[in-house]
Amino acid sequence: MEEFKLFEAEYKFMEIIWELEPINSTELTKVCFEKLGWKKSTTYTMIRKLAGRGILKNENATVVALIKREEVQKHDSEVLLKRTFNNSLPIFLAAFLQDKKLSRQEAEEIKKMIEEATK
C-alpha cells in the first residue's frame, strides 16, 4: 500500500522514467537536468532513495521502474476517494462534475465502463 506513495518531486522523476525506461543513468541525469533543472547528484540521490523503496532499480547503469504507472495512479485515486469523499465514487463525481459538461462521447465511454464494473 504505502509503497506506492510518491512525493511531488519523486512523481515528476518517475514520469520521466516511465516515459524513457530502460534508461542509462548518465543519460537520465541529463534528461533530469533539462526537464527538471536537477544537478547530477540530485538525480542519483533520487535513484538511490526510490531503489531502496523498491520503486525502481538501477543495475549496470540502467534504470527501470519496478512499479507501473497504473499502480500509482490507482493508489492516488484511492487515497483521494478515501480521504476526501468517504470512498464514494458518486460523491466524488458530484464534486468533480459540478459545473462541468461532458461530451456525448465521453459520457458513453464512461457509462460503458461503469456497466462493465457492475456485478
Next chain:
Amino acid sequence: MEEFKLFEAEYKFMEIIWELEPINSTELTKVCFEKLGWKKSTTYTMIRKLAGRGILKNENATVVALIKREEVQKHDSEVLLKRTFNNSLPIFLAAFLQDKKLSRQEAEEIKKMIEEATK
C-alpha cells in the same frame, strides 16, 4: 484557484471546523487537542494562517469557514485529474475501477449523474 490548496494538517483542521462551525475558538483548541493532539498555540497559529488566506474567519472568538468543503473537494479532484490522468475522467475511472465492483444501485446513480452532466 490556489486559495483552495490545503496541506494535510490544514485539511484535518478544516474538517473539524466544517463539522462543528460556528465554533468558539477556545472550544476549538479543546477539540483539536482531543482529536489531533495539538497544543493551544498550534490551533491559534493555524487559525491565523488560514484566516490570512481567506479560508476561515475568527470574529469575536467565533470561528467559521469561508470556503465550503465542496469547493475544496472539487479543487482536489481537479488537481489529481490534471496531474495524474491528463485531465481525463475515463482514464481516471479506468484506474480507479480496475478490479473493483460496483453495486447495481451505485452504477445507476453514477450513470444518472453522467447523463445530467452531458450537453
Next chain:
DNA sequence: AAGCTAAGTTTATTGCGATAAACCTTTTTT
C-alpha cells in the same frame, strides 16, 4: 485587589522533502 480564565500573538524549534557540493573509483579516450 488578587487570582483565574479566555483569547489571543510573538517567536522558536522541529522534521522532513528537495537539492546539491564535494569527493571517490573505474572505465574510456587521447
Next chain:
DNA sequence: AAAAAAGGTTTATCGCAATAAACTTAGCTT
C-alpha cells in the same frame, strides 16, 4: 600514461510545513 568521462556515494544545506513554548492583555470571579 595522462586526461577525461562515466557512474556513482557521503554528507550537507535549504525551505517550509508542523508544532509549540512563552508571553500578553482583558475580562471575570472570589
